[in-house]
Amino acid sequence: MSVEGPGLPSEQIHRQLRSRILAGTLAGGERLPSVRQLARDLGVASGTVAKAYKLLEEDGLVVSRAGAGTRVSGSVSSPPASVMKAARELTRVAAANGVQLDEAILALRASWPQE
CATH class of the missing domain: 1.10.10.10 (Winged helix-like DNA-binding domain superfamily/Winged helix DNA-binding domain)
Structure with missing residues (x-):
C-alpha cells in the first residue's frame, strides 16, 4: 500500500x-x-x-x-471467486493496453446489463 x-x-x-x-x-x-x-x-x-x-x-x-x-466487520461479504478472477483479468488486459482505472470502470459500466 x-x-x-x-x-x-x-x-x-x-x-x-x-x-x-x-x-x-x-x-x-x-x-x-x-x-x-x-x-x-x-x-x-x-x-x-x-x-x-x-x-x-x-x-x-x-x-x-x-x-x-x-x-x-464480519458482515462484509466479498464477490464470488469467479468474479474476482474476471476482475483480475480485466485489470491485466486494461493495463497491457494502457487503459486507466477510470476508463476501465466506464467500460464495465457500459457493458453492464440494463434492468
Missing part, C-alpha cells in the same frame, strides 16, 4: 483498504494494523490514518474497539 496520486492521503488510504476489504483480501474479523503502525509504514501522520479508519467505520466495513483495535 502506498500514498501517492490524486486525493488526500486519508482518502487514498480509505480507498485502498476499502478495495481490499470488498475484494476479500482482508477478511471479516481480520485485524488492521494499529493507526500508529500504519502511519509509520506509510510515512504519514497518525491523524491521517485515523481519518481513513473513521471513514471505513462509517462505511460499515470495520469495527473499532478500545483495546481490541480495528477489525474488518
Whole structure:
C-alpha cells in the first residue's frame, strides 16, 4: 500500500483498504494494523490514518474497539471467486493496453446489463 496520486492521503488510504476489504483480501474479523503502525509504514501522520479508519467505520466495513483495535466487520461479504478472477483479468488486459482505472470502470459500466 502506498500514498501517492490524486486525493488526500486519508482518502487514498480509505480507498485502498476499502478495495481490499470488498475484494476479500482482508477478511471479516481480520485485524488492521494499529493507526500508529500504519502511519509509520506509510510515512504519514497518525491523524491521517485515523481519518481513513473513521471513514471505513462509517462505511460499515470495520469495527473499532478500545483495546481490541480495528477489525474488518464480519458482515462484509466479498464477490464470488469467479468474479474476482474476471476482475483480475480485466485489470491485466486494461493495463497491457494502457487503459486507466477510470476508463476501465466506464467500460464495465457500459457493458453492464440494463434492468
